[in-house]
Amino acid sequence: MxxxxxxxxxxxxxxxxxxxxxxxxxxxxxxxxxxxxxxxxxxxxxxxxxxxxxxxxxxxxxxxxxxxxxxxxxxxxxxxxxxxxxxxxxxxxxxxxxxxxxxxxxxxxxxxxxxxxxxxxxxxxxxxxxxxxxxxxxxxxxxxxxxxxxxxxxxxxxxxxxxxxxxxxxxxxxxxxxxxxxxxxxxxxxxxxxxxxxxxxPDLTPPDQVAQDVALLADDIGSGFSIVFAGNLGRAQALDVVMDAARELEDLASLRIFLIGSGSMDTWLHEQIARYQLTNVVLPGRFPADAMPPLLSKAATLLVSLRGDEIFTYTVPSKLQTYLAIGRPIVAVLDGEGAAILTEAGAGFISPTDDPTALASTIRKMYETSEKERADMGAAGRAYFEAEFxxxxxxxxxxxxxxxxxxxxxxxxxx
Structure with a gap:
């Protein structure tokens, strides 16, 4: 053929x-x-x-x-x-x-x-x-x-x-x-x-050798309770909700949110960090695809988010499947099909869209979840990935x- x-x-x-x-x-x-x-x-x-x-x-x-x-x-x-x-x-x-x-x-x-x-x-x-x-x-x-x-x-x-x-x-x-x-x-x-x-x-096989900047970022992510978002930093990703939630989470000293990637919201994100003097949001920039496995695997929790528009209830973000494959627990700001998949997988917690306070509460819930329970969520996600994706x-x-x-x-x- x-x-x-x-x-x-x-x-x-x-x-x-x-x-x-x-x-x-x-x-x-x-x-x-x-x-x-x-x-x-x-x-x-x-x-x-x-x-x-x-x-x-x-x-x-x-x-x-x-x-x-x-x-x-x-x-x-x-x-x-x-x-x-x-x-x-x-x-x-x-x-x-x-x-x-x-x-x-x-x-x-x-x-x-x-x-x-x-x-x-x-x-x-x-x-x-x-x-x-x-x-x-x-x-x-x-x-x-x-x-x-x-x-x-x-x-x-x-x-x-x-x-x-x-x-x-x-x-x-x-x-x-x-x-x-x-x-x-x-x-x-x-x-x-x-x-x-x-x-x-994408191919999630870790490279034989990790670049120094990737290794340093992986160590940084693994040093506390880190929430990692990876991908396009655009308008559809509801990053205003994420940033507002971050402001409500500043009392959790060990918690940091890493937004890895680039996009149309780059300048706005930097402005928000400066305006509110946020110390719990990190913008490392964009990294090659082969850097994702060592970075994502170090996260305490992975984050996927979309705005609450009706069109996004039909959509399954490609990063959701990648996250399931990595085997880490997930916090999802999703409605519709993406939320249904995460529920079926039993791989994390779902937060309503367009609600920063609800997201902050969901992140706190994950923060307070035991390491074993989070590991079980990650394992369930990986098993679901193998069966479906x-x-x-x-x-x-x-x-x-x-x-x-x-x-x-x-x-x-x-x-």
Whole structure:
């Protein structure tokens, strides 16, 4: 089986689809990748690449074709829109030429925002007489309105029409959350082709050698009761709730909250720390993906948070699966599907969204929980991960979806 993976984001950007491609190849699939020039998350094209022109390269046995795009920049809605549109146009116009000598059984679109990147996938699948499989990571147009990126109802209606077109021209649609199935099915007008397939986790194998800055931070995290949040520091992550809760927890001298990562809220977070002279919040910055296992494993508790918007009740943050795999107890500021998973796993405590006082109370509860009980929570989370999200289960199920075969794995149970 020869699969064309179409995705705007791929290695050396740190998205889990890269590790998933390696697992697909281990299962016997041949994979070719059509992607853009790497520029996430800093918004500037990586040093080894240029924004314009086409590039062909190989990585870990995978042939990669890169098309030009406008870099996303920093905190610019216009640049971000141009980034999305330029990839769609470049992929649609250049793919027929770049892939003219190749045949594919399946065109596979890995679609974190924007789902518009599936548009060239429809064209390519038609030209190659291949099946089109779409893995939906975000609900559109709901995500646009929830994040405030688009508020005009007329524009949202147009986007909904485009998404409806994409869904109805896909042969099989995979959704990363069980809660996605209903809204996606409504637009697809065919529930039978919508299937639950949870996200893959990144490679969590600790490196043989840990960089000095990682080792120092790991020691710092392990020196007290540390709560660790790792990932994008953006508006959707409800960091205002986290910071307000931190102010209510200053009496716990050994407690510190580490916010590892970067994002649009960086400046605001630094301003809040300075304004309120917070000593219990640490901003170490962003670290490479292979640094996460030694850092997360040192935490007393892991933190995942999302705002209380309705759209986020459907979403399963990818970090939740990573946290379960690490085997540490979790404090979750979540509603909906993410909260349901943590409850099923028995791996931590859930705090209502958009309520700093409730979060502070939940953190105190975890702080007062015995070390043995916290260890039991972590073990329960790891066991749940192995049963529901183990990479080999997801890959085997994905292979069957790409082959258009029935799928029976527990990881794809239709709920």
């Amino acid at each position: 020869h699969v064309l993976l179409l995705t705007q984001y791929y290695w050396p950007e740190t998205f889990p689809i890269t590790a998933e491609v390696a697992r697909l190849r281990a299962e016997g699939a041949k994979v070719t990748v059509l992607t853009g020039k790497p520029n996430y998350p800093d918004g500037q094209v990586f040093d080894e690449y240029k924004a314009w022109g086409v590039q062909r390269e190989w990585h870990d046995g995978v042939e990669i074709f890169r098309v030009p795009l406008v870099p996303r920049g920093q905190n610019s809605g216009v640049r971000l829109a141009l980034n999305y549109i330029s990839f769609v146009l470049s992929a649609g116009l250049l793919a027929p030429l770049l892939l003219r000598r190749q045949r594919f059984n399946t065109v596979f679109v890995y679609a974190p925002s924007p789902i518009l990147q599936a548009l060239p996938g429809i064209l390519i699948a038609r030209l190659k007489q291949a099946k089109l499989v779409l893995w939906v990571q975000d609900l559109w147009p709901e995500s646009l309105s929830a994040t405030g990126a688009v508020t005009d109802r007329r524009i949202l209606a147009v986007v909904a029409s485009v998404v409806r077109y994409i869904y109805r021209h896909s042969d099989r649609i995979l959704v990363q959350s069980r809660a996605f199935r209903q809204p996606v099915s409504a637009l697809a007008n065919d529930r039978s082709k919508v299937h639950y397939l949870p996200n893959p986790t 183990a990479p080999e289960l997801i890959t085997k199920a994905l292979m069957q979806h790409l082959l258009d075969e029935p799928v029976a794995q527990r990881a794809t149970t239709e709920i």
